[in-house]
Amino acid sequence: MNTSSLFSPVRPRLPASLTSGDELADTITAAISLGSIAVGDRLPAEIDLAAEFGVAVATLRKSLAVLRSQQVVATRRGRDGGTFVMRVPFPSDSQVREYLSSLSIIDLRGYSDEHTAVAGGIARLVSQRALDQDLDALAEQAQQQAETDDLTAQVSLDNRFYVQLGAESQSQRLMRAQMRLQSEVSTLKWSPAAAATSPEAAKYARIQVADALRARDPELAESTIGNLIRQTTYRIIDVKLTLDRPDSEGNAAS
Secondary structure, eight states, X not given: XXXXXXXXXXXOOOOSOSSSSOHHHHXXXXXXXXXSSOXXXXXXXXXXXXXXXXXXXXXXXHHHHHHHHTTSEEEEOSTTOEEEEOOOOOOOHHHHHHHHHHSOHHXXXXXXXXXXXXXXXXXXXXXXHSOHHHHHHHHHHHTOOOSSOOHHHHHHHHHHHHHHHHHHTTOXXXXXXXXXXXXXXXXXXXXXXXXXXOHHHHHHHHHHHHHHHHTTOHHHHHHXXXXXXXXXXXXXXXXXXXXHSBOTTSOBOO
């Protein structure tokens, strides 16, 4: 595995120093926050990560221990074990604004195009392949609400619905692409700084998707989820344009 592709993405990254106070742990956290590493992904082996960052393995293990204490990652033993990403940590509003300002409109439109194509293909397949009871289960999942106002809980609930949607397509490739794209947009979609969704709006969107799937109409299912993705992207672009607009003193709007 090319570990540099995880921690040195082409697109800009949030600055390190989110919450942990450990510089290396912060760097890994920043990569997860922006989707460079998706929830469910296994980190490279400790010796490879240590070499990537130019630190001793013992130093890396201390940083991973910090992330485990925050439940950002979990380590499993055995042949299929390793250290896995468990949740998306959220950066501050100011860090989200900084990241959003660093993106171009082309970056955001490119994301929207790819996600619309992948999610639309998934919706078509699910409407054709899923069993009635599986669609009923998706509809029930769409109605769920998090038991806490914690932002990470809201994101986790929403992401689980779309990951399950990908699984119902019976296409491993599309499901993996769906997980990657979901992780890329989660911070911007849910952060109050980007104002792209709310728990109520996200729940309504899930219900729209579930209803379209239960209609067994591939075109309706594809267009419904595609429209929702584009609407989210448009909201993020609107916030970006506001941030990029100079104020009367020639400074970027805060």
